[in-house]
Amino acid sequence: MPKNFDPKYSAKGGPSKGGSKSPGHRGHNAAEGAPKKARWNAGERADRAAGRPAGNDRPSSGQRSERPAYGDRPNRNDRPSSGGAPRTDRPSYNSDRPRADRPSYGNDRPSYGDRAPRTDRPSYNSDRPRTDRPSYNSDRPRTDRPSYNSDRPRTDRPSYNSDRPRTDRPSYGNDRPRTDRPSYNSDRPSYGDRAPRTDRPSYNSDRPRTDRPSYNNDRPSYGDRAPRTDRPSYNSDRPRTDRPAYNSDRPRTDRPSYNSDRPSYGDRAPRTERPAYNNDRPSYGDRPARPERGGYDRSERANSDRPARPTRSASDGGHSSNFYPDRDTKAHFAAGDDVVLERLEAIATTAAEVVGVSFGDLGLGENIVRELATLGAATPFPIQAATIPDVLAGRDVLGRGKTGSGKTIAFGAPLVEKLLENNGAKDRKMARKPRALILAPTRELALQIDRTIQPIARSVGLFTTQIYGGVPQYRQVSALQRGVDIIIGTAGRIEDLIEQGRLDLSEVVVTVLDEADYMCDLGFLEPVQRILRQTKKGGQKLLFSATLDKGVASLVKEFLINPAVHEVAGEDQASSTIDHRVLVIEHRDKSAIIGQLVDRQGKTLIFSRTRAYAEQLAEQLEDAGVKATSLHGDLNQARRTRNLQMLTSGRVNVLVATDVAARGIHVDDIDLVIQADAPDEYKTYLHRSGRTGRAGKSGTVVTLIPKQRRRRMDDLLERAEIEASFTNAAPGDTSVRDLAGM
DNA sequence: AAAAAAG
Known part of the structure; x- marks a missing residue:
């Protein structure tokens, strides 16, 4: 693996030292003079659990409001094991921040990272310290979040419970009022104290998108960011220290790990989808034309009547470029059906x-x-x-x-x-x-x-x-x-x-x-x-x-x-290095079986159909002592980036994700993909399963389905041209244990 | 259902 791709290498090109420069990072090596990392003590923990304000030794009062409902599950992401020290890292919450935004920070300027950026942007730091800060701040979920939750909890939260009928998860829906859900919203504190509802109206009306809580997370919010309090310290205490990442002298730090995410070469798993098909396809010679560009108008309709553009001679290229018409019998289908085009x-x-x-x-x-x-x-x-x-x-x-x-x-x-x-x-x-x-x-x-x-x-x-x-x-x-x-x-x-x-x-x-x-x-x-x-x-x-x-x-x-x-040529499922298994289970056994499947060494990626279930499952696994985290659209970007990085770096072995991670995401060495919810489309199956078995390595894909879905699953696999074995399974079965043992 | 915009 090239150095650039290896997280072990820092910007300086050498293996990184044991400590992290990131304040708040669990392995942080505080430099001389650096503020001492606060620690949670039993009292604070109790306070928190009881919803009482914390003592003065808390990093900042602002913090508190940010993670209200955190209750018993502080930052699940920061504590690999649900064991006992969860709180220990909590204090570092503050300092933790930098780390969270760091990723996104760097992301924006990857391109500029190592160029002489410093030179041309002196003004950045000095001239308008305040100006850009804002944006910086907005990155940090924690701070702004407060006001937010409150407004939209309703919208998304509801779905939470409703999504998962108590029926299947008795233990879940009820004992966890949406208030504790925040665990993953930890970034959006607030509760009740958002008097400023006044602005809400306009807010809602402008953007009907009530369903986009996720991006709201990153938004600074509105005046009510008391949390600013911690900001100062951020800038003043170690202005330059944390900037590093920002500065060119440290670009490589994050880069490496990034690269390792997706080498994009080396690991091509030979496989093509459905080899033989009909070849008779109409040529595209007579397609309508390219529209003229006018002003930007999002309301512009896709298939509006546009003048046809002159077609190019079909003979001007050496390659055939035809598309095909309908494929055999499945010419007609209803929208929403999983069809093989x-x-x-x-x-x-x-x-x-x-x-x-x-x-x-x-x-x-x-x-x-x-x-x-x-x-x-x-x-x-x-x-x-x-x-x-x-x-x-x-x-x-x-x-x-x-x-x-x-x-x-x-x-x-x-x-x-x-x-x-x-x-x-x-x-x-x-x-x-x-x-x-x-x-x-x-x-x-x-x-x-x-x-x-x-x-x-x-x-x-x-x-x-x-x-x-x-x-x-x-x-x-x-x-x-x-x-x-x-x-x-x-x-x-x-x-x-x-x-x-x-x-x-x-x-x-x-x-x-x-x-x-x-x-x-x-x-x-x-x-x-x-x-x-x-x-x-x-x-x-x-x-x-x-x-x-x-x-x-x-x-x-x-x-x-x-x-x-x-x-x-030759990249078909048959030549794949992936072993496909379907476990036919009782719905009530699902979490138990998943728990047994992930009880292993390698990296596991679990797909769930909804964000709520992804979150729930991750929490559940963590509570069971498994190092797990989640990736889905309800998380703010900083956390999304960080959580994915946690799997890449090995800080967790299990990542529960929605289909946001189904396509393109590359993480080395994922040897087991579990589909907690079967996909509806064969393509989704192919992309999800493609997260493993890369680079010619072997991988296993386990799909859990209730028996009534068997037929549907059969059809889907057929469309995907995948051969899979179906097995009836219950918790503790050897079939389950064997899978975990591989 | 999920994803994708918000200084």
Whole structure:
């Protein structure tokens, strides 16, 4: 593993010392003069449990209001074992902060991290200390959260209980009033003391989105942040100390661990989805045209009547790029059904074909080739060898390759090379507009992609920046103002910045949609279309996904011209290194069985259908003494980032997640994936299971279903073309124990 | 159901 990817290495390039520089980190090595870390004592614990105010030795009074309902489960994330010392880290809550935001902090400026940033932004720290602070603060959930909860507890909380009928979880629904739920909302304290409801009205009306509590978490809130109290100390006590991460002298610290998240090469698990299909597909010659770009209008309708754009001759490319029409009998289906769409006919590249081929042979420049080698990609993988030439040739490309099969480099490396050719770093003007855009469905994936692309871009003097929500936009905006070449992000924030006039995509000549089929799902398609329409007319479009199918037809039709379609031969489920098991269980036994399954050494990723259940299950496992945490949209971004990092780093062995983690997320060595709730779509099954069995390693996927779901599961597996064994299981069965023992 | 915007 390259150093850059190895968390063990710090910015300085050497193995990191035992202690953490992060105040509040459990392993923090306080420097001389640093404020002593507070500790919880029994009295405080009792106070907290009783809901009484804490003593004066508390870090800050503000703290308290932040974690009210914390009650007995303080920061479950910070205490690996539910054993006895939970409180011990609590005190460090304050100091803990930096760490929580650190991640997101760094994330915003990955691209700037190691550049001379300091030089051009002296003003940042000195001139407007206060100005940017705000945004900094907003990162920190804890502080602002207070006021929040109160307003919207209703909205999301309710679902909590309602989601899980007491019936199945007697023990849960009732004994835990939504008030204690906060455990994961720990960031949003408050209760009752939010007099300022006055602003609420407008708040609600403006944004009907009552269901978005998650992003609210990061929002600073409104005047009621008394918690500011701790802020000062933050700045004054160790102004420079914690800044490090921010400063270039420490960029690497977080980077490494990041990189390790998704090497994106090396671990390509050979597998392709459904090999043979119908090949008769209509050609796309007569698709409607690309819309003219006008002002930004989100209300713009996706399929409005647009003038047809001139079609390109079908013969202008060497590759076939047809889509296919309907696939056999399943031509008609109701929306919402899990259907197998026709696959795209693709040029299949085999591993044998790329033997002896180098990145240089494919057309990449020296610097990029060298950087790829540094990243661990010495020679191209099939999907890379297949798509790189076409991307460099300026063609639109559709690529199907399992995530982790080198897909990111397959589009990232040639994209960088392309930008370089077009005028490149040479005539870089200060406020240049971005020329490439990479869209991902989740923030974590956007982060991961940037971790791979950024070093490649930097090797030739290009800059990248992430544009995604859940974190203050200040740094993203200032990065844009300084000028970046490549934007990697999620739809919401990108649209937001466009609307604010802070992001101009008019010079974007290359656009990539990762997990393209997913980006075409209901809810994503329209934003994606609006964004694509903002990019430069005639710009190149690259669509990638492990399950690329006709679902992307609408996008292809509007935005791509005679695309080359590529896939890797021989990547089917049969050749997979994953062992698929289905346990048919009694619903009431579910948690007991999960508890037994995770009682093992390796890393386990558990998928749940809802955020509430993910949270509940994580708590439950923790209470049972398992090091577990969760990842879902109800967590603020800082915590999402941190929790994922906890699995990556091994601080926890179990991560319970919603489908936010189903696609693209790479964590080394996950050898067991448990689907606590069976997926409804075969594609979801494929993506979830794809979190394991990577890099040719073996992995196991266990899906728990009640017996009445057996038939449905059978059908789903058939669509996924997966062979799985069904076993009736009860807690304690050897079938369960054996799985855990593997 | 989940995800994706909010100085």
